[in-house]
Amino acid sequence: MQKVKIPQTVDPTRSAAKRLDYDGILVPNSLERLTGLVEEILSDVDVYLSFYVDLQGLTVFEGNAGTAVKCICQRCGEPFTLDLNVDFKYTIDQKKIENLGLTVDYDFTDVNEFGEVDIYSIIEDELILAIPYAPMHPIDECLVDKADWVNGEIVEEKKSNPFTVLNQLKSRK
Numbered sequence: 001m002q003k004v005k006i007p008q009t010v011d012p013t014r015s016a017a018k019r020l021d022y023d024g025i026l027v028p029n030s031l032e033r034l035t036g037l038v039e040e041i042l043s044d045v046d047v048y049l050s051f052y053v054d055l056q057g058l059t060v061f062e063g064n065a066g067t068a069v070k071c072i073c074q075r076c077g078e079p080f081t082l083d084l085n086v087d088f089k090y091t092i093d094q095k096k097i098e099n100l101g102l103t104v105d106y107d108f109t110d111v112n113e114f115g116e117v118d119i120y121s122i123i124e125d126e127l128i129l130a131i132p133y134a135p136m137h138p139i140d141e142c143l144v145d146k147a148d149w150v151n152g153e154i155v156e157e158k159k160s161n162p163f164t165v166l167n168q169l170k171s172r173k
């Protein structure tokens with residue numbers, strides 16, 4: 001069966017009240033920032049999303065997303081396939097949580113002026129954060145000659161790292 005596209009924006013309050021689940025895909029060309037960070041997004045992003053109100057009355061959505069991207073190995077300079085799989089759990093009720101002093105393990109996100117969240121943007125952030133700081137082949141598949149290694153560290157300084165932007169993102173989170 002062909003998978004449906006996940007809607008870009010969703011009203012979490014309404015979806016949680018109806019206990020809605022989404023099972024579908026995002027197409028790579030809707031993920032501009034991720035596209036800019038990797039060589040290529042190799043497949044549609046499989047997404048599962050579930051909206052509900054939890055036992056503390058908080059509006060929550062959780063789910064997972066998975067795809068594969070082509071990256072350049074920062075050790076040997078050859079392309080390789082990196083699988084990205086992320087699980088996430090968000091609430092839109094940060095204020096309520098702070099006012100009531102609740103302890104939760106959700107990430108926070110805000111709704112826009114229409115009461116909606118941008119699902120694409122959230123999933124794209126999650127996928128970007130899942131990319132390692134310096135993506136590399138597993139060591140046994142890497143093409144760098146083991147003789148170039150000293151104590152597991154490459155001797156030569158690699159050229160500038162295109163993933164520096166990730167560090168900034170990560171420190172924001």
Ligand SMILES: [Zn+2]
Pocket residue numbers: 073074075076077078136137141142143144
């Ligand atoms: Zn490599």
